[in-house]
Amino acid sequence: MYGGTTVEYRLDPNDNWRIDLDDIASKMDDSVRLLVLINPNNPTGNVATPDEIDALLDIVRDYPQCTIVSDEIYDGLDFTGQMCSTASRADNAPVITLNGVSKVYFAPGWRIGYMAWHDPEGRLSLVRDGVERLLRSRLCASTPAQHGYLAGLTDEHGWLEGHRSRVKERLDYCMKRIEDIDGLECETPGGAFYMFVRITDERADSDKQWVLDVLYQHHVLVVPGTGFSTEYGAGHFRMVCLPPIETLAEAFNRIEKFLGD
Numbered sequence: 083m084y085g086g087t088t089v090e091y092r093l094d095p096n097d098n099w100r101i102d103l104d105d106i107a108s109k110m111d112d113s114v115r116l117l118v119l120i121n122p123n124n125p126t127g128n129v130a131t132p133d134e135i136d137a138l139l140d141i142v143r144d145y146p147q148c149t150i151v152s153d154e155i156y157d158g159l160d161f162t163g164q165m166c167s168t169a170s171r172a173d174n175a176p177v178i179t180l181n182g183v184s185k186v187y188f189a190p191g192w193r194i195g196y197m198a199w200h201d202p203e204g205r206l207s208l209v210r211d212g213v214e215r216l217l218r219s220r221l222c223a224s225t226p227a228q229h230g231y232l233a234g235l236t237d238e239h240g241w242l243e244g245h246r247s248r249v250k251e252r253l254d255y256c257m258k259r260i261e262d263i264d265g266l267e268c269e270t271p272g273g274a275f276y277m278f279v280r281i282t283d284e285r286a287d288s289d290k291q292w293v294l295d296v297l298y299q300h301h302v303l304v305v306p307g308t309g310f311s312t313e314y315g316a317g318h319f320r321m322v323c324l325p326p327i328e329t330l331a332e333a334f335n336r337i338e339k340f341l342g343d
């Protein structure tokens with residue numbers, strides 16, 4: 083509505099999709115208002131290290147008009163032990179943290195999340211006022227969902243460990259299957275529940291056609307990489323490792339058959 087445009091920054095496809103900080107630095111200027119970080123990342127599963135977060139904050143320090151939006155909705159699904167919240171390392175730079183109940187607590191139907199504002203100098207006070215007006219006007223999560231999420235956040239949540247290890251077990255199973263299939267390759271995800279798989283099969287014309295062929299011929303649904311970025315996602319597809327191992331096994335058997343046909 084106000085003429086804003088998005089500029090994509092590069093993630094390194096050969097280094098676990100690590101954030102390319104040089105690429106970000108080269109694309110920064112005074113017109114950049116928001117820098118969006120998704121950590122742990124969807125679709126790649128990359129988890130930024132504290133050093134990388136600090137380097138990102140260093141870059142933003144030179145651009146006082148810029149706010150970091152840090153989407154940390156997969157924070158409890160970190161298998162690297164490195165996950166840290168961007169705002170926890172920020173000094174003056176404003177950071178809006180996004181989070182929600184749908185991923186870590188496996189409750190997407192509850193439709194509740196939150197924004198946490200780190201803005202020690204009040205640079206965003208007008209924006210925050212605008213957001214609060216919007217919240218008051220008609221959007222509202224249901225009261226039971228608010229109490230439920232609050233309990234999830236504040237009560238003891240050692241029980242999440244069982245969920246986390248189940249996701250990790252399924253992720254490891256998927257990675258092993260991908261490793262054994264000719265025509266596919268994947269960097270090891272450090273968190274979340276996705277794999278961003280490279281299609282190395284030379285017969286594939288485009289990731290989109292590949293995905294449609296697997297869907298129509300073998301009824302396995304994955305997401306084309308170009309749906310995430312035409313520039314950086316081409317030649318990949320995203321898959322989810324949440325289904326039970328028997329379902330994942332069947333999906334991989336079918337993909338293997340497709341590639342062998």
Ligand SMILES: Cc1ncc(COP(=O)(O)O)c(C=O)c1O
Pocket residue numbers: 120124153155182183184185190193194195
């Ligand atoms: C990075 C990220 N943020 C936010 C969401 C939105 O989650 P929800 O609308 O269920 O709260 C998703 C869902 O896929 C996501 O991957």
